[in-house]
Amino acid sequence: MAKSRRQFLRIAGSTAVIAAAGATGFIVTRTPDKALAPWSQAGSAYTDPRKRALSYAVLAPNPHNQQPWLVTLEGQDSFTLSYDLGQMLPHTDPFNRQIVIGLGCFLELMRMAAASDGYRADVTLFPEGEPEPVLDGRPIARVTLVKDGSVAASPLFAEVFNRRSNKEPFDMSTPVALEDMSSIIGVVGxxxxTGAIHDQESIEILKDLSWRAHLIEVETPRTYMESVDVMRFGKAEINATPDGIDLGGPFLxxxxxxxxLTREELSDMTSAAYAQGVDMYRDIIWSAMGYVYVATATNTRRDQIASGRDWIRMNLKANQLGIAIHPLSQALQEYPEMDALLTELHETLGQQGSRVQMFARVGYGPALSPSPRWPIDAKIT
Structure with a gap:
């Protein structure tokens, strides 16, 4: 009873905070405009075609919004893509597979943006060799932009500013047509x-598997805290550090x-905030209306880059069709507690012997705000 009373008083206190600030004033001033600026400025703030293309590339999806990319401009038309080793996720992504997929997304958006300006992107992957078993500082790619009148803009590029990874419950009254799911996976290289899961029996099996994987991640202290450590609370913190998992908006x-809703409360795995955070994901996972995935025969760094390129095209295609898409990475992660579910997911999808790189639920969901981003100038060394 005392704990419930304390929570009630705190909620009442949060309402008082809004009232004291002036409800309308507090609400309209909570948008972290500085952190969201890259979404509105991409392509418009630069004359250098490399920076123009890269300003779109920073809008790429990547695990925990870590934005690990670093760029070194070279000469008049080239650059090298590398990464910040301080932005890795050693507990949930110990071999950096997900990070490399995110860098593949970055390269594909860069290529699309360059093409929209009439430039061909000549990409040499891993010029100093593939970094294994973890990223070790060796670059991802060297890129040269070449003016080429034969280069055509991708019709998917028009969706760049609208693309989202939709981490909200989906509309369970509206099924996703199999032909639309086939169109999403049809854009891969x-x-x-690829695969699209549409039958209800398989969907229910994958919902249960996804929920169990979520519980493993949030009930394993080191993997759970990896998320908490990169959470950004409120406008000031999001603007100051526009990466990670943003918890913004007037209510939050x-x-x-x-x-x-504080880092301290969420770090306490006995707290109400922790329990509510875990349970909130239940409605998200159990609202899946189907699944899509992309896999590779092997699991090299090149495979991971290719999967990132495929994934961003799938995400853009889903957006073009008005379909929400949300990658579920938990069961694909490589740490001991998740090993059994990693195997089970591959068996369920019929992909034993392959490596599923991306697995996502699809449906129809609400419109979302963009995620905070660093501007490309902050990532050029």
Missing amino acids: DGAI EALNIAGI
């Missing part, structure tokens, strides 16, 4: 292995000010 910021 040669050699990729008021809860943070009131002491309900």
Whole structure:
């Protein structure tokens, strides 16, 4: 009873925070405009074609919004893509597979943006060799932009500013047509292995598997805390460090000010905030209306880059069709507690012997705000 009373007082306190600030004023001033600026400025703030293309590339999806990319401009038309080793996720992504997939997304958006300006992107992957078993500082790619009148813009590029990874419950009254799911996986490159899960029995099996994987991640302290450590609370923190998992907006910021939604509360795995955070994901996972995936025959760094390129095209295609898409990475992660479910997911999808690189639920969901980003100038060394 005492704990419930304390929570009630805190919630009442959060309401008072909004009232004291002036409800309308507090609400309209909570948008982290500085952190969201890259979404509106891409392509418009630069004359150098490399920076123009790269300013779109920074909008790429990547694990935990870590934005690990680093770029070194070279000469008048080239650059090298590398990464910040301080932005890795050693507990949930110990071999950096997910990070490399995110860098593949970055390269594909860069290529699309360059093509829209009439430039061909000549990409040499891993010029100093593939870094194994973990990223070790060797670069991802060297890229030269070449003016080429034969280069055509991708019709998917028009969706760049609208693309989202939709981490909200989906509309369970509206099924996704199999032909639309086939269109989503139809944009992948040669050699990729794809699948669309549409039958209800398989969907229910994968919902249960995804939920169990989520529980493993959030009930394993080191993997759970890896998420908490990169959470950004409220406008000031998001603007100051526009990466990681943003917890912003007037309601969440008021809860943070009131002491309900804080890093300390979420770090306490016995707290109400932790329990509510875990349970919130239940509605998300169990609202899946189907699944799509992309796999590779092997699991080299080149495979991971190719999977990232495929994934961003799948994400853009889904957006073009008005379909929400949300990658579920938990069961694909490589740490001991997840090993059994990693095997089970491959067996369920019929992909024993292959490597599923991306697995996502699809459906129809609400419109979302973009994620905070660093501008490309902050990532050029």
